[in-house]
Amino acid sequence: MGINYRVDNWFLGYERSINPKKGGGGGGHNFKPGTGLKNLQAAGLKKPEVMVKIPRRTGNSSGMKGVKGHLEYISRNGSLTLENQDGQKITGAKEIKDTLNEWRKFGIPENSTKREALNIVFSMPPGTPAQAVKDAVREFAREKFQGHQYVFVEHTDEKHPHVHLAVSMRDELGKRMNPRKNDLFHWRVFFAEKMREQGVDCAATKRQHRGIAQKGDSAIVRQIEDRGKLSEVKKSQAQELIQALKENKRPLHPFLKEHLATKEMISEEYKYLAKELYKAGLKTEARAISKLNQSVMQADNTTKAQARFDDVIGRVTEKSVEIER
Incomplete structure (x- = not known):
C-alpha cells in the first residue's frame, strides 16, 4: 500500500477517496491520488484555507417560491449577471423568469415541504484573484452537479472574493441530493483542487487537522454584526x-x-x-x-x-x- 493511498484514506475518511459514495452530495467523490498529502502540506506551509458553506435557510419559502428567492437574492434582483450549467449568461428579471421556467420542467413543485435549491458559497481570503475563484467554481459545478440545473455569480461587495451557487436538489432523473457534513468537507477538498488548477496554492483541512479548538463564527453571525446588530x-x-x-x-x-x-x-x-x-x-x-x-x-x-x-x-x-x- 503506497503512502498516498494511506494518507488519502485517513485524510478523507477511509475508502471515500477510492470508492465514490452513493447518494449524498452531487457526483460522488473522485479525488486525484495524493490529495490528502497535498492539502496537509499546504496547511503546514500556512497556505490559505478555502471556504465552502451552505448558509442556513431564512424565511419559510419552499418549492419554486424558494428557488425564485434564491436566484433573486444572489443576482441582486437581476442586477448581477448569472451563469448557468450551459455557460449561458442570465441578466435581468425576464431572463431569471425564463430560467425559473426551465427549472420547473425538472418537476419542482410550486409548493414543497423540502428544500428544492441549495445555496452554496465559495470564498477565499482577500487578495485572491476573483477570476480564479469564479473559474474554479465553474469547474467544480460542472463536475459535481452534472444533470442538475444551477446558476452561479461572483459577489464583489466584500473584501474576500466569493461566489454564490444555487443548484437544484433534483437532477434530470428526479434523484435528490442529500449532502451531509462530510460531503461539505469533501466539497472543500475538491474546491481546493480546482483553485490549485487556477494557480492558487491553498489548503482544505478540518480544524482538527490543525489542532484548533475554537470554531469560527458562521457567515450569518458575521453578516448580522456587519449590519451593527447583535x-x-x-x-x-x-x-x-x-x-x-x-x-x-x-x-x-x-x-x-x-x-x-x-x-x-x-x-x-x-x-x-x-x-x-x-x-x-x-x-x-x-x-x-x-x-x-x-x-x-x-x-x-x-x-x-x-x-x-x-x-x-x-x-x-x-x-x-x-x-x-
Missing part, C-alpha cells in the same frame, strides 16, 4: 459571560479530554507520515508535515468562552494595577 448567538454568549463573572468561575472546556485525545492521535499520524516521507526522499514534504505537527501540538486549547472570560479578568487586573500605582 445576533442571538452573541446575546447568549454575553449572558454566559456575565454569569461566569458573577460566579468568578472560569468556564470549563466541555470536550477537553476528547480534544486532547484527537490532537494526540493526529500528531502520531503526522509523525509517521513525516518519517515515511523522509525515508522516501521527499524531504520538502516531510518538513512541511513536521511543521504542521508542531503547530497542532502548540495550538491553544482554550475555548471561546474561556478566552472571553480571561480577556475581561485580564483587563480588570490591569486596571487595578494602574489604580494602585
Whole structure:
C-alpha cells in the first residue's frame, strides 16, 4: 500500500477517496491520488484555507417560491449577471423568469415541504484573484452537479472574493441530493483542487487537522454584526459571560479530554507520515508535515468562552494595577 493511498484514506475518511459514495452530495467523490498529502502540506506551509458553506435557510419559502428567492437574492434582483450549467449568461428579471421556467420542467413543485435549491458559497481570503475563484467554481459545478440545473455569480461587495451557487436538489432523473457534513468537507477538498488548477496554492483541512479548538463564527453571525446588530448567538454568549463573572468561575472546556485525545492521535499520524516521507526522499514534504505537527501540538486549547472570560479578568487586573500605582 503506497503512502498516498494511506494518507488519502485517513485524510478523507477511509475508502471515500477510492470508492465514490452513493447518494449524498452531487457526483460522488473522485479525488486525484495524493490529495490528502497535498492539502496537509499546504496547511503546514500556512497556505490559505478555502471556504465552502451552505448558509442556513431564512424565511419559510419552499418549492419554486424558494428557488425564485434564491436566484433573486444572489443576482441582486437581476442586477448581477448569472451563469448557468450551459455557460449561458442570465441578466435581468425576464431572463431569471425564463430560467425559473426551465427549472420547473425538472418537476419542482410550486409548493414543497423540502428544500428544492441549495445555496452554496465559495470564498477565499482577500487578495485572491476573483477570476480564479469564479473559474474554479465553474469547474467544480460542472463536475459535481452534472444533470442538475444551477446558476452561479461572483459577489464583489466584500473584501474576500466569493461566489454564490444555487443548484437544484433534483437532477434530470428526479434523484435528490442529500449532502451531509462530510460531503461539505469533501466539497472543500475538491474546491481546493480546482483553485490549485487556477494557480492558487491553498489548503482544505478540518480544524482538527490543525489542532484548533475554537470554531469560527458562521457567515450569518458575521453578516448580522456587519449590519451593527447583535445576533442571538452573541446575546447568549454575553449572558454566559456575565454569569461566569458573577460566579468568578472560569468556564470549563466541555470536550477537553476528547480534544486532547484527537490532537494526540493526529500528531502520531503526522509523525509517521513525516518519517515515511523522509525515508522516501521527499524531504520538502516531510518538513512541511513536521511543521504542521508542531503547530497542532502548540495550538491553544482554550475555548471561546474561556478566552472571553480571561480577556475581561485580564483587563480588570490591569486596571487595578494602574489604580494602585
